[in-house]
Amino acid sequence: MGNPKAFLTIDRKEAGYRPIHDRIHDYGEVEQTLNSHDRQLQASRCMDCGVPFCHSACPLGNKPPEWNDALYKGDWRLAYELLNATNDFPEFTGRICPALCEKACVLNLIEHQPTTNREDEAAITEHAWEEDYIRPVVPERNGKKVAVVGAGPAGLVAANRLNRMGYKVTVYEARENAGGLLRYGIPNFKLNKEVIDRRLRLLREEGIEFVFGVHVVSDKKAVGDIQNDPTLSADKVMTFDELSTAFDAVVVSTGTPQARDLKIPGRDLKGVYFALEMLAQQNRVLAGEEIKKDQLVNTKDKDVLVIGGGDTGSDCIGTAHRQGARSVTQIEIMPKPPVGPDDPKNPWPNWPRTLKTTSSHEEGCVRRWNINSLEFLGKDGKLTGVRVQPIDWKPNPEGGRPIMVEAGKPEVIKAQVVLLAMGFLRPEQPQLASNVFVAGDAASGASLVVRAMASGRDAAKKVDVFLSPKE
CATH class of the missing domain: 1.10.1060.10 (Alpha-helical ferredoxin)
Structure with a gap:
């Protein structure tokens, strides 16, 4: 040094x-x-x-x-x-x-x-x-083809690594552009999308092919699910079996598309949305896409309640401020984390589970913990508030998840918009052929971008070992 x-x-x-x-x-x-x-x-x-x-x-x-x-x-x-x-x-x-x-x-x-x-x-x-240190590198091809399904962090890393190894890589993405959560989940105020586009231009120059609007499913009967999602178009559908036959290997990196829902009374009221409905839409608007007025998720002059205390919830807070929300409240069902810097339950060098205050929180937000949501309230089909209740957690005498107990009287939080940011369900993968490898959140469930990237790199290694000549 x-x-x-x-x-x-x-x-x-x-x-x-x-x-x-x-x-x-x-x-x-x-x-x-x-x-x-x-x-x-x-x-x-x-x-x-x-x-x-x-x-x-x-x-x-x-x-x-x-x-x-x-x-x-x-x-x-x-x-x-x-x-x-x-x-x-x-x-x-x-x-x-x-x-x-x-x-x-x-x-x-x-x-x-x-x-x-x-x-x-x-x-x-x-x-x-x-300084132009980053320049395209077009490797010598080895004559083998690999398909990557999903152009999020894991898929892009797998594609990049395999391409550098000499494989001809084709990336299939259901949406209209690459990036996955980077593009359609993380707000521009944290990650300018030109940063993604700059890298994508390089990947294309290096020989990676991107095909958008293609849905890869286990069974073509699943196309009905696609048609129920207004953000997707079912222009072209392929199956994993078709890809595994057409390519020497396939990497599945489709992320965790299913958000955790809150199925309490009033869930069908207008004004209750999944977090990514808002975040993805706002990023699309900034990219120049026009959204129909009846589909627009906008918090201008509204009281906003974010349910969920993680990074996605924080992103909703920052986006709501920029849209002109009247007030923003964030509630979390779990207890308030300890105020750092140390966490006795996770000592150094482990990641401390301490209270995190983001740039979005600094912009203004009421934060509450140990709050359970009971019912969405509304009038004429539109959300007006959420009935919640303070709770506490007690040790389970049989072990496992602690037991929730009431700790106060129910109350109503005024809100015309609720954003559900409670995480994602771990996807279940179908039976896949031996030349198909799963990477990123599709394999592990929702996690950090850096972990998805590491998983994509590991998947590329596995593909290379699988396709390399055996002595």
């Missing part, structure tokens, strides 16, 4: 967010950037610890000490090469990853000032694009 003692004299410095009064009026990325000098100083804080726990904490196995050292010394090209060796798309994770590596950083244990790995990662990658 160029300066192994920098962590003793240089404090952690984050780029921070744009001012609230400025950012809530647009969908530009909220996060700011440091100048190159400050960024290199932050990289110098990586302390060359004997056991870099950041390696094992990162699902991709990124090596922050190596690329932070190169960044500190001003070798931006080497920094990117080291970063890209383990991370196919660091411009994505540099913006939206929760940075498990930072929580496992030795400096986080010592003084709760870990190295700014995520911001360093984003800065390295943007510099690489600006």
